[in-house]
Amino acid sequence: MSRLPPVVEASDWRWQLRHGVRSLAGLEAALELTEDERRGARAAETAGFPIAITPYYLGLIDPRDPACPIRRQVVPRASELQQVPGDLRDPLGEEAHEVAPELVQRYPDRALLLVSDRCAVYCRFCTRSRMVGGGGGPRSLERLGPAFEYLRAHPEVSDVIISGGDPLTMTTERLVRIVEELRSIPHVETLRLATRVPVVLPQRITEELLEALRPHHPLWVMTHFNHPRELTEESRAALRRLADAGFPVMNHSVLLRGVNDDAATLAALFRGLVRERARPYYLLQADPVRGTGHLRTSVAQGLALMEALQGRLSGIALPKYIIDAPGGVGKVPMTPDYVVRRAPGVTTLRTWRGVEVDYLDPPER
Ligand SMILES: *Cc1c(COP(=O)(O)O)cnc(C)c1O
Numbered sequence: 562m563s564r565l566p567p568v569v570e571a572s573d574w575r576w577q578l579r580h581g582v583r584s585l586a587g588l589e590a591a592l593e594l595t596e597d598e599r600r601g602a603r604a605a606e607t608a609g610f611p612i613a614i615t616p617y618y619l620g621l622i623d624p625r626d627p628a629c630p631i632r633r634q635v636v637p638r639a640s641e642l643q644q645v646p647g648d649l650r651d652p653l654g655e656e657a658h659e660v661a662p663e664l665v666q667r668y669p670d671r672a673l674l675l676v677s678d679r680c681a682v683y684c685r686f687c688t689r690s691r692m693v694g695g696g697g698g699p700r701s702l703e704r705l706g707p708a709f710e711y712l713r714a715h716p717e718v719s720d721v722i723i724s725g726g727d728p729l730t731m732t733t734e735r736l737v738r739i740v741e742e743l744r745s746i747p748h749v750e751t752l753r754l755a756t757r758v759p760v761v762l763p764q765r766i767t768e769e770l771l772e773a774l775r776p777h778h779p780l781w782v783m784t785h786f787n788h789p790r791e792l793t794e795e796s797r798a799a800l801r802r803l804a805d806a807g808f809p810v811m812n813h814s815v816l817l818r819g820v821n822d823d824a825a826t827l828a829a830l831f832r833g834l835v836r837e838r839a840r841p842y843y844l845l846q847a848d849p850v851r852g853t854g855h856l857r858t859s860v861a862q863g864l865a866l867m868e869a870l871q872g873r874l875s876g877i878a879l880p881k882y883i884i885d886a887p888g889g890v891g892k893v894p895m896t897p898d899y900v901v902r903r904a905p906g907v908t909t910l911r912t913w914r915g916v917e918v919d920y921l922d923p924p925e926r
Pocket of ligand 1: 653665666667668671672673722892
């Protein structure tokens with residue numbers, strides 16, 4: 562049998578997963594590494610949080626530029642070994658909010674189901690770096706049984722977020738069985754698939770996958786683009802296939818130092834997403850995960866960026882800026898302050914152009 566030409570192999574998502582770079586040697590072969598990156602990769606090889614980069618995503622990295630925004634997201638640095646004040650192992654208190662194995666509940670009406678510990682790519686700023694890539698792989702239906710039982714017994718939960726790890730790294734068959742189990746719970750109205758696959762493994766968004774999931778709508782796809790360079794022909798085609806198959810696509814971006822912490826980059830990212838019918842949903846302040854101090858920005862900087870974008874970007878392109886509060890006590894929306902003064906019956910506002918204007922309440926009745 563003759564070998565398939567490489568272009569066909571590279572378009573197969575399983576080939577992409579099997580041929581991911583997972584070691585210092587693999588990085589060394591593809592990129593001109595700095596000593597700092599070499600030290601980071603060596604540590605990642607032995608410590609708990611592994612390296613993984615699909616050949617596709619690796620191809621987006623500038624091999625000569627250590628400041629490349631794609632590279633900063635996935636190539637470890639020695640700074641990962643540093644702890645800074647406020648760093649936490651489990652910043653969102655997920656272990657404390659686990660109501661059944663693999664099920665996290667922090668709001669009355671929503672729950673988060675962790676169906677795998679595996680991702681196509683391990684982002685160095687991962688909120689769940691404490692547990693991903695641990696080797697457990699996709700969770701069996703038996704393992705998830707108590708989570709399903711909990712959901713069945715809690716009619717107030719109407720929205721389940723299927724996350725991990727990345728749920729789209731498992732086989733379609735396995736994923737569909739989980740979705741069917743959730744769909745058999747009458748009060749679960751909305752399902753969300755939280756996945757970075759459209760960004761790092763767009764080949765996975767196949768017709769076969771879409772056909773298998775389509776009967777289970779409403780299924781929202783929560784994806785995770787951080788930089789306009791991630792909007793390639795392949796990933797844009799994946800977004801179009803999702804939208805054409807009726808999946809509302811929402812994007813979370815994480816605000817990252819040296820990756821997307823300037824207004825022009827964010828504006829290009831958000832506009833590019835809207836062009837492909839993906840709604841910029843949240844701009845997340847990076848969680849204080851242990852070893853990510855070098856990738857985080859200040860809150861003041863985040864607010865200044867939001868202020869720079871307000872009024873200059875269409876409302877559908879402007880996400881909410883969110884801090885997921887340490888300890889897992891809830892997401893807090895952050896807005897630049899547009900109220901200059903409050904007096905009885907009069908609110909003095911400042912517009913994005915800096916014009917001050919009074920809004921008068923109606924007379925009291
Ligand atoms: C973020 C999160 C949600 C969903 O929040 P939304 O604001 O509805 O997108 C739900 N549960 C957990 C545990 C979360 O971390």
